[in-house]
Amino acid sequence: MNTQTDLTPRLPEGRWALFLDIDGTLLEHAAHPDSVSVSEELLFLLQTIERRLDGALAFITGRSIADVDRLFEPLKLRIAGLYGLEHRLTPDGQIEAADAPADMAALADEIELELASKAVYVERKGPVLAIHTRAAPHLLARATELVEAALARLPEGYRVIAGNAGVELMPLEAAKGAAIRRFMQFDPFTGRRAVFLGDDTSDENGFDTVNAAGGISIRVKPQGETAAHFAIADVAGAIAWLKANFGNAAEQATSDSLVA
Incomplete structure (x- = not known):
């Protein structure tokens, strides 16, 4: 990523498809996902964006679809949950969900037994197991060791993804880029240029996918190298950029936090 600070212009008029991560991108991270x-204001902004893009707006998140619906109630959007292991291709459509392997619950129990009493949150998301260490960063290395050791006990096709404040165990097919590609095959996304905002390691696959298709990739609060072509300093900056480019024109915000 070119980190040279530059005043970035607003996106030109065009047929855009917008894909948004949630935690760390639209919402500040918390020690517990339910916090x-x-x-x-954010609900109104998302409703406005969906109307302006004729529905070409989707969440691409590690949260489950059910969790996102509770969080954003009453708003329902198109969504890929659990990194693309769940899909809802229309706001009122059926949820396509993946099953969890039988060994996952037992594995979660073991990790929870060792770490949960030490301010580490073990989140069970069906075929995805997330270990949150934001409240105990010194335990990230141990959590990663436990998850990596568990790979041998699960069916083939699982991988470990380390994040900014935790580690996750998930199937190989759980990839945000694949979820974006799937949405782009259907109306109202077909024929549009993709924009993807994310903030973590698990979003890099999505950045690669959008870049390859000639889209716009933006990482919020980047740490180290990233495939994203642009960066935004923080969640507030991401919201301001969305307002300026996809929100009400009367509420334009400066976008000088976006750097090429």
Whole structure:
């Protein structure tokens, strides 16, 4: 990524498809995923964006679809949950979900037994197991060791993804890039240029996919190298950029936090 600071212009008029990560991108991270809340302002902004893009807006998130619906109630959007292991291709459509392997629950129990009493949160998301160490960063290395050791006990086709404040165990087919490609095959996304905002290691696959298709990739709060072509300093900057480019024109915000 070119980190040279530059005043970035607003996106030109065009047929855009917008894909959004949630935690760390639209919402500040919390020690526990249930500790976050969605403001009325953000709900209104997302509704406005969906209308302006004729529905070509989707969440691409590690959260489950059910969890996202609770968090953003009453708003329902198109969504890929669990890194693409769940899909809802239309706001009121059926949820396509993947099953969890039988060994996953027992594995979660073991890791929880060792780490949960030490401010580490073990989140069970069906075929995905997430270990959150934001409240105990010194235990990230140990959590990673436990998850990596568990790979041999699971069916083939699982991988470990280390994040900014935790580690996750997930199937190989759980990839945000694949989820974006799937949405782009259907209306109202077909024929549009993709924009993807994310903030973590698990979003890099999505950046690669969008870049290859000639889209716009933006990483929020980048740490180290990233495939994203642009960066935004923080969640507030991401919201301001979305307002300026996809929100109400009367509420334009400066976008000088976006650097090429």
